[in-house]
Amino acid sequence: MSTELVTMNIGPIHPSTHGVFRMRVTFDGETIIDAEPIIGYLHRGSEKLAEERTYTQVVTLTDRMDYTASMTNNQAYILSVEKLSGITPSVRGVWLRMIAAELQRIAAHSVAIGFLINDLGAWHTPLLYLLREREKILELFEMMCGARITNSYLRPGGVFMDAPDEFWPSLNKFLDDMPNRLDDIENLLTDNEIILARTQNVAILKKEDAINASITGPMLRASGVDWDLRHRNPYDFYEKISFRRPLGTVGDNNDRYLVRLQEIRESLKIVEQCLDLIEPGPVKPEEVPFLVRPPQGESYVPIEAPKGELGFYLVSDGSISPFRCHVRAPSLINLTLLRDMVIGYKIADLFVTFGSIDVNMGEVDR
Amino acid sequence: MTKVLSGSEIEDLLGSNFKNQIEAIGEDYVQVSNDKSLDLFNNLKIDHQYDLLSSVTSVDRISHFEVVYHLTSLQKNESLVIKINCGEGRVDPKVKSVISVWRGAELQEREIYDLMGIMFEDHPNMKRLLLWENFEGHPLRKDFVS
Numbered sequence: 001m002s003t004e005l006v007t008m009n010i011g012p013i014h015p016s017t018h019g020v021f022r023m024r025v026t027f028d029g030e031t032i033i034d035a036e037p038i039i040g041y042l043h044r045g046s047e048k049l050a051e052e053r054t055y056t057q058v059v060t061l062t063d064r065m066d067y068t069a070s071m072t073n074n075q076a077y078i079l080s081v082e083k084l085s086g087i088t089p090s091v092r093g094v095w096l097r098m099i100a101a102e103l104q105r106i107a108a109h110s111v112a113i114g115f116l117i118n119d120l121g122a123w124h125t126p127l128l129y130l131l132r133e134r135e136k137i138l139e140l141f142e143m144m145c146g147a148r149i150t151n152s153y154l155r156p157g158g159v160f161m162d163a164p165d166e167f168w169p170s171l172n173k174f175l176d177d178m179p180n181r182l183d184d185i186e187n188l189l190t191d192n193e194i195i196l197a198r199t200q201n202v203a204i205l206k207k208e209d210a211i212n213a214s215i216t217g218p219m220l221r222a223s224g225v226d227w228d229l230r231h232r233n234p235y236d237f238y239e240k241i242s243f244r245r246p247l248g249t250v251g252d253n254n255d256r257y258l259v260r261l262q263e264i265r266e267s268l269k270i271v272e273q274c275l276d277l278i279e280p281g282p283v284k285p286e287e288v289p290f291l292v293r294p295p296q297g298e299s300y301v302p303i304e305a306p307k308g309e310l311g312f313y314l315v316s317d318g319s320i321s322p323f324r325c326h327v328r329a330p331s332l333i334n335l336t337l338l339r340d341m342v343i344g345y346k347i348a349d350l351f352v353t354f355g356s357i358d359v360n361m362g363e364v365d366r
Numbered sequence: 367m368t369k370v371l372s373g374s375e376i377e378d379l380l381g382s383n384f385k386n387q388i389e390a391i392g393e394d395y396v397q398v399s400n401d402k403s404l405d406l407f408n409n410l411k412i413d414h415q416y417d418l419l420s421s422v423t424s425v426d427r428i429s430h431f432e433v434v435y436h437l438t439s440l441q442k443n444e445s446l447v448i449k450i451n452c453g454e455g456r457v458d459p460k461v462k463s464v465i466s467v468w469r470g471a472e473l474q475e476r477e478i479y480d481l482m483g484i485m486f487e488d489h490p491n492m493k494r495l496l497l498w499e500n501f502e503g504h505p506l507r508k509d510f511v512s
Contacts, residue, residue, distance in 0.1 A: 040496035047481070048505050211440065214419050214470025227440055233368035300436055300447075302420060313423050313434065324506075328421040328436075336472050365496060 003029045012041045016119050016351040019361030023350075030346045035339045039332075042365040050325035055081050055292040056155065058325065062312075063150035065327060066363035068111050071097070071104035071141075072305040074154035079235055079301040080312040081156045085294035090285050093158015094236050095278040099171075100144065100153055102267040102274070106178070107137040108306035109218075109260040109267075112358040116257060117189060119355035120198055126189060133181055136174050143167045157288035171275070178268055186261065199254035203341040203353040206251060213336045217308025218263060219357060222248035222255040229304035241273050253356040260358070293320055300328075307331050307358060327366055331359040368438070370394060371446040379414060379446075380406065395434075395447035400461050403450060407435075407467045415439045416446070419468035422475060424482045426508045431459040431484055452484055456509075460485035463492075481506040 011022035020041035026034040046065060050058045062073040075097055082089060114130035138148040144163045145153040153159050189195055205215070210223045220227055228245045230238045246262035248255030294316040302311035308330025315324040334357050342350050371379065373391040380388070380396070384406050390397040398406055410416040420436040431452040438445045452459035463486035464471045475486040476495040483504030486492060494501065503510050 040494075040498070043496040045505055048510075209469075211417050212469045213472075214421075214468065216418075225440065229368075232443055239367075300421070309420060311421065311436075313421065313436070315425055324425045326421075326423040328423075332473055332477070333470060336470055 005033070010350075012038075017354070017361075018115060018359065021354075021359070021361055021364070025347075025350065027347060030348075032342050032345055032347065032350060035342050035350070037335055037338055039335075039361075039364050042361045044366065046366045047325055047327065050322055052321060054320045055085075055294070055322065056290060058322065059152050059154065060150070063152055064362060065329070065366055066108075066305065066307065066310075066331065066360045067149055068360055069104050069108040069306045070149060070151045071100040071153060072108075072303065072310065074151065075101050075236075076301065076303045076305065076310045077312045078154045078156055079303060080299050080314050081292060081294070083301050084297060084299040084314050084316055085156065085292055087157050087288055087292075088285070089156075090158045090282050091279060092162070092281040093283045095274050096144075096159045096163060096283060097154050098236050098238070098241075099271055099274045099278075100141070100151075100159075102270045103137045103140060105267045105306045106264050107134045109264050110134045112260055112306070112355075113185075113189075113257060116253075116352070116355040116358070117195070119351040120195060122195075126185065129181070129185060129188075133178060140167065140171055140174065143170065155284055155288075156292050158282075158284035160284065162283045168275075171271070175268055175272060175275075179265070182261070182264060190258070190261070195257075196254065198349075198352060199257060199356070200252055201250065202253045202345060202349050203356070204250060204252045205337065205341060209337065209340070210251070214333050215308070215337065217304070217306070217330055217334070218259045219256060219308065219334055221245065222259045223251035224248055229302055229309060233302065235301065235303055237274075237277070240277060241270050243270050253352055256356040256358075291320055293318070302328065305330060307360065307363070308334055327363075329363045329366060331361075331363040335359060335364065367443075369442075369444045371444060376446050376448070380409070384409070389451065392449075395449050397432075397449040397451060400450055400452070403462050404464065404467065406448075407464055410437060410446075410448075411467055415441045416444075417441075419464070419470045420445065422464070422471050422478065424478045424484055424506075426482065426506065428508055430454055431456070431482065433461050433478070433484060435464070456507075458485070459483070460487055462487050463489040465489060480504070483507060 007026045011017040012020040022038040024036045046061050062077045063070040110130040114127035117126040142148050205223050207223050243266045246259050296318045298315045300313045302309045311328040313326040314322050317323040376396040387398045416437040416439045418438040420438045424433050433450045435448045450461050480494040
């Protein structure tokens with residue numbers, strides 16, 4: 001039975017939109033027949049601001065893009081600056097930033113899973129278990145660099161300070177404890193009948209469609225494409241590390257949840273390997289000046305951020321600030337197919353699908 | 367390791383069919399003309415497996431605008447850069463939309479239109495993405511005073 005079509009506005013201020021995301025959705029009864037994302041409510045003009053700051057100052061702007069994954073944002077930007085100016089980073093600096101990046105991935109995936117479960121209606125209980133684990137990571141970051149969320153830890157050539165002695169036992173304690181906490185989460189959620197009923201075979205994303213729409217990260221791997229830049233294009237010291245790449249089979253909301261959960265376990269293993277391989281030394285080469293002045297040219301170094309391929313396209317005119325600084329934001333690009341994924345499903349599936357895409361509005365709008 | 371093709375390697379890849387379309391060869395990019403750019407992109411996608419459009423962006427070179435495409439081939443694990451010069455001068459820059467080749471350009475082209483003011487012909491929904499509709503000017507242009 002068809003009814004009169006209703007067009008409804010959802011957001012920008014809505015508890016399930018993970019920030020300030022707005023959608024204009026047309027319903028036939030409860031079925032979605034059209035959905036248009038409307039964004040820009042958190043646009044701060046980061047790319048323009050970067051053109052008026054020095055290369056080191058831009059690091060603070062990158063923190064505020066995907067604010068659940070500042071360390072990986074720093075990493076993508078710094079790798080691009082290093083390539084542009086031909087800086088070879090110090091060995092210990094690279095290991096430290098890899099540890100930071102993998103801890104950040106665990107934190108970001110915890111947030112993604114927690115809020116997805118929240119969107120499914122399991123109000124706050126599973127979310128708080130995951131946020132509790134994330135809190136431990138934020139405390140580790142506080143030890144490393146003094147900041148919890150907007151870290152600005154990385155500098156061209158490495159990181160700005162070494163982790164203190166107390167950091168290492170705390171990190172080991174976290175690594176010992178986290179697998180048990182993950183088991184708890186899995187026992188609680190993975191076979192839960194309601195979660196399976198709500199996520200399996202909902203919003204299926206096919207392999208070819210995902211690649212064609214430039215979708216990357218856990219979302220692409222959930223559709224069964226083995227593409228992880230840490231493995232295919234190992235930046236930093238990832239070629240010395242071995243890890244498994246979890247893949248989905250169906251490409252539905254449940255696969256996107258499972259892939260992220262398994263990636264947390266892999267990240268823990270990567271941190272453990274980094275701990276075995278890290279060696280003492282300076283965290284940043286002495287000769288790298290505070291005011292970086294790259295020669296004319298351009299660089300783009302994509303990395304595997306928690307949300308997908310993140311890269312900074314930098315153009316230098318030989319001055320102390322970037323001539324152009326473009327961010328390839330995975331959150332924005334992963335939204336391309338939102339409309340196609342939700343059409344034909346019910347209103348309740350809309351938020352679950354949106355949650356499973358895992359976008360961060362700070363990165364969508366920049 | 368993803369192999370980043372150099373300018374001359376991209377030229378070899380494109381072959382003789384597109385020789386007239388190449389305007390300049392850089393160290394790690396090839397600049398092509400806007401006419402028939404879709405044929406070239408389709409060739410790269412279908413015949414050379416460049417199936418992932420990593421990023422589309424634009425640069426204000428002051429004398430002109432340019433659009434930069436970063437393409438990746440998942441199968442071959444290679445990447446390359448194609449640039450298109452949007453005509454001489456700063457008035458009315460436009461290029462052809464690549465949505466028919468890669469859907470992933472949809473939001474990125476709207477962002478470029480919004481912030482840099484480059485028109486994408488045949489884009490189905492060419493309107494501002496981040497700023498509001500009656501905003502004046504395009505902030506990423508070098509003559510936009512912030």
